[in-house]
Amino acid sequence: MDNNTYFHTFKKDISGIELPARFTFPFCYEPHPLAVIAAKELQYYIENQEDWNHNFGLDKKSEGLAIGKMFGVLVVRNQHDELGYLAAVSGKLAGSNKHRDFVPPIFDMLEENSFFLNEEVHLNALNRKIEQLEKSDELTSIKQHLDLLKGNWDMSLDELKTKLRVQKKERKETRTLLRASLSDEDYELLMEDMRSQSLKDKQQLQRFQYDMHLALEAESTQLQQMLSAITALKEERKTRSGNLQKQLFEQYNFRNAKGEQKNVVAVFHDFDKTTPPAGSGECAAPKLLQYAYENELTPIALAEFWWGCSPASEIRRHKNYYPACRKKCEPILGYMLEGLAVDPNPMQQETTLGVELPQIYEDEDIIVINKPAEFLSVPGIYVKDSVYNRILQRYPDAGPIIIHRLDMSTSGLLIVAKNKQSHQFIQDQFIQHTIKKTYIALLDGVVEAASGLIDLPLRVDLDDRPRQMVCYTYGKPAQTKWEKIAIENNQTRVRFYPLTGRTHQLRMHAVHPNGLNTPIVGDDLYGTKANRLHLHAASITFIHPRFKQEMTFEIEPDF
Structure with missing residues (x-):
């Protein structure tokens, strides 16, 4: 590495790796092989460096508060047509913004005698006086x-x-x-x-x-x-x-690939007419793109990964890749990527039009569907193909149709109504919690206990929707009973009995350290992406709206 720049050359031979056709869509992506190599080289540096000392919570003997950090790598091409990468860390590291291996912040608040530090002295004095x-x-x-x-x-x-x-x-x-x-x-x-x-x-x-x-x-x-x-x-x-x-805010002026520049206040106003939250522009991705644009480096691919222990309420797993956060980064990166050819947002792509919607039961009142994974229960803003639209196409006069939902990534049993009376009758059972549901999941690790009850209140992560977080102050009650079915190739098959129905409840209760501390296989939000999320609604028991008899449907997962 040239000590006068932040441009890192690859240590590994990358000559046989094809470049991506477009830049990474930062909010939902599979890291490009070049970005993975760059990330692994950065991780090797973090593990072996002696330039700074930060307690990531990985070594129980380390002193001080344990704080995990998000790191990012940006694969770039320089003016000499050479490929390399830049590295960055979100926020400060080891109490400083200056590190020889990481690009500098867009504005260094910690610069000696900066207006920020000088004003912090006054604010801290005010805080002390008020407290006294x-x-x-x-x-x-x-x-x-x-x-x-x-x-x-x-x-x-x-x-x-x-x-x-x-x-x-x-x-x-x-x-x-x-x-x-x-x-x-x-x-x-x-x-x-x-x-x-x-x-x-x-x-x-x-x-x-x-x-x-x-x-x-x-x-x-x-x-x-x-x-x-x-x-x-x-x-x-x-x-x-x-x-x-x-x-x-006046110091944060972001560049984009078209050579334009815009202040952070204008960026957020143009995006959704909001005020930038504190810390906007301090994440790794904006730092990387800003440095690349300022130094005539062409962005090729981006990846961000977590290093260290997980925060108490959020889910961040050591070395896992994560998309950029929404609240702070979506407006900023949206502007900074203007002028680049970027991968399309996969969440806006119709990918299920050719997928069959299996039906396992139907009468004049209800239909029971075996919903495929990655299939919407109801139409989204961009993607319209869904259980709702498929049923409506077959029965234009049916409705209300959707009684309950499954997450898009979850497969399994879903009841839909063909008339208002049936909808109301079954919906009342959901409200009264008399419907019995079980899910089968494959967890990415070995769970030693045989069964248990997980009780962790959940709420949405306001900075990074739709991710959820555990919150004992504002979270809604969420309880899940579970039992182990079997251990399979260092993975655990479990049966979940949700007592409540919160968003991402089973995914969070599986992965959280105070839950099973083991993510569901294929959980791209809280674990590691695979061919699919290995979570399946396997059985459901309810009273039929016309016959007034208990009905149970069961279907095994395909994993």
Whole structure:
């Protein structure tokens, strides 16, 4: 490697490898052989280098917080028609943005005396001051004393109000009791006396409340002054943070293959009229393309892989390849790839038009389908071929058709309705959780336990839809019973009994460290891509809408 550039020459002979016709579609791809070789050479470097020290969580003896990282390689051609590759890491590595083997960031926030670090000093000072004030003994003492004082006054106020209510009730009883025995003149004198007493009671209550206000005012004023000081500091922090973020955005100006340049704010606005999230442009892929464009290097192929332990909530497996994230990178990479011939998005390609849709049962109310893998239950934005459209073509007046769904990648039993009454009757069974379903999956590893219950709440990864993540704060409950069927060539065949029906529930419960810690074979989102996802809806039991009898359908997977 030339130490004056970030262009790496291949150590392995690549002369027999054909170049790709188009550049990698970064959000769904199979790494090109050249990108795989580049990634393996980078991985060898990471394992053996002594240039920096970062705890990836792979060595239990390492000190400090364990943080896995996403790395990327970009195969490029230089001005001399030589093939090589660039390497990058998402975010910073070992506390720095400067490493001789990785392309630099688009903007180095960690540069000595940069406006970012200088402003961080002020923001950190504000944070410390706010924290000190919020946790100060003086503030705690004032709050406690005011609460105690207010409690005592409130107690006395309640006692006074109770006393006045009793007196009012006694006056009313006296009026009623003496009305018949008093003359009109004497009764009027009594009423006058009672009105006078009522007025005195009201004045007593008003005086008490005024005294209470005076007693609490000094303490309340002191507390409010302290809280106002904290609020003012928080407003200053908010303003400074906003200004800093705006100044940061001004530094991120992305290039594309057409030689154009656009600021990150404009990129996101043109994409979906949103504001860039923090960290936009810090991922590996934008860094790689930016450096290539700035140095007249032609992008050929891209690949990104995870190195290290998985985060607690997301699923990232060591050395696995992953697509670029959606929330931060989709707008940026969409712009940066303009001018390049890019592979088509496979999620927008009609690939099932010639695929048969096997039917295993039909009557006047329902149809039971054995849905193939990679076949949609309902039409997508771009791909229209689906179970729904196939049934609608045969029965134009049927519907609602779809009662429940299977993930596109999952094969197996799917019930569809031919009329509204059947749809409602079976849908109610799903809502009441009376329908019994089992799935068979082949896991990419050996599971030692024989059975169990997995209870991991799930929610969508907002930064990378449709991936899911475990979240104990905002996740929806997700439970799966399972049992081992057999061990086959270092793979485990299991039967799943889902007690809930969350998106990607079985895939997440299989792969998560607190689940079975073993991905389903062919899971391109959470594991490693294969010929298909080895997950199959094998049986379903329900009450027939017309016959009112229990029906069970079973079909074995083709794996």
